Amino acid sequence: MSRASYLFTSESVSEGHPDKVCDRISDEIVDLFFREGPAAGIDPWQLRVACETMATTNQVVIAGETRGPRSITPDLVSHVARLAIRDIGYEQDGFHWEHADIKVLLHPQSADIAQGVDAGGNKDEGAGDQGIMFGYACRETPELMPAPLYYAHRILKLMSEARRSGETAALGPDAKSQVTVRYENGKPVEVTQIVVSTQHLDEKLTSHDIKAIVEPYVAKALPSGWITKQTAWHVNPTGKFVIGGPDGDCGLTGRKIIVDTYGGAAPHGGGAFSGKDPTKVDRSAAYAARYLAKNVVAAGVAERCTIQLAYAIGVSKPLALYVDLHGTGQVAEAKVEKALAEVMDLTPRGIREHLGLNRPIYARTAAYGHFGRAPEADGGFSWEKVDLADAIKNAVG
Template structure:
């Protein structure tokens, strides 16, 4: 039986974290291609360091997308995040673009031809997860870690807190009793600040009210331990302080360690890449299973082979929380009947061939609100009736 009383921690990083700067640029490039050609192929990686950005990878898309356009997209992303510092500035950073054509040998396995349906863009395993810890059916520790940083970014962008910088990390440790979060054991926050004279106590005075805004009031008690900028000053931040790379924050992007991860990053990949699209589908399915009150927790694994359209396996684990006489096997059968899990089927169901990805690069790909233009479509709960009917 799973433990019922324990401490569990998850971390998040802000949009100005060096790795997230790279994720944002890579996803902005994906959006650029999909905006001009919905069937474009993109595998874009970004590296960022002191006043230098390197963009590399493989693409297949219209000739109208030039290196100059890609450079402009990168600069706009850096400006939107808020970097105008001597060591990293959207206007003065050197941006090098090294994108080239997609391998024909990969394309032949992925593209539809003759009687062959489009295949997966690679082999791999992808996981989805949902639980009823929070209203958005996400694990609580990662959800509140994101919310803290998202709120601090809002007050930085709107000018309420001009002393805060773009780079930040949070970590929330929660106490669980009877399998449910009941209190916050500790909060860790390290945030860049633009005033060199600020002490850790000064920074705590700035950020604590916003942290209290987003955390459940009853979870913050006299026993909660606060670590705010515990190393002291944090003025040099972003890629000037630490080199960034696309795809290094995959646990931040997903479930904060509360569920397995297949290992593939999301950012910089068009939705033919099942690393991205099938992970979104698995979250969509797991969330709908929990929303349908079929289980309190649900982990789903999907497995694919390059060039093969249908998943090799569908695995469900509800961690002993199934309801109404259901079994994990019954939920597996229902999933197979309720959604076409081929790469094409996933993209069409979730309408993924749209420029909706740059917004997902920070504060988690999951637990967000579905948006009118199709952003975060995998967070919808419109499969509930189908899953119940097919169980």
């Protein structure tokens, strides 16, 4: 039996965190292929991207395997990376969008991998790799996300918007947050600990000064009454945070997978998302698992839902589908598993078709979570729709 009263903590990082800079660049490259490929007459189903980025003091290395149009040259990739760094806000001596040395080491996708993934003859498109992927949803927020992570993201998103608008000119792009939530009878009721570390451009500012700047955004991010007199604040606890981003710490694509998903409130399969086209089930099947879990909860079948999918490289159909309703289900898990297999094609091709993933929609996912976001008109965050809820309800009914 799960505990009813406890504390749970999740963290988030801003778009200027060194790892998130790398996630953003890698996802910009994915989007570049989905823009340039169709423009060059290439079927988007044939595009392949597996792009990793490393960033340190005025150095960026972009490496990986791709398949796409010849128009995507190293110079174009470098240009796209610079635009991403500029948009994030880095114009500092130690990391500047215009002056950083960018090395592009992309090469063609392995033929051995391609033969397993590509469709041909009687063979359907296979998964881009083996692995396990998880999806999760719960009723702790309107977006059906775990409360600690959702509000940790929201704090930094509001701070970022204020920085970009010039409302808080003293803050830099690099920031982290952490929120500890107290649960009572299984429901989130208050925040006991708040941690915010944010880069600041004025060396004279103290932790007390920074707290005065960020406190209104924290208060706006959290539900009314969740901050109490007992809430402990830890704002820039080291006392100074001027050197930030890749100049302060080396960044790598894929190092913030828990921030990207559920903040530790649910299992994670281990595969990162950013820099991967949707043939890679690390990404697309994780999106599908979230989509199904969210629709199960939205359908009223359960208050909480965890879904696991498993795949083998080159094999189209999932090896297994597992559902856990955490004791909150209105029907048996086995019945839900059967229903989900009926209402959605969970092959890599089926997922890409159902969610419309062959589009340049990925750079926007690189910060503030891949889940709990509003579906967008151009197909972004399509996995956050609840348009399958009625079909699930009917299938289990």
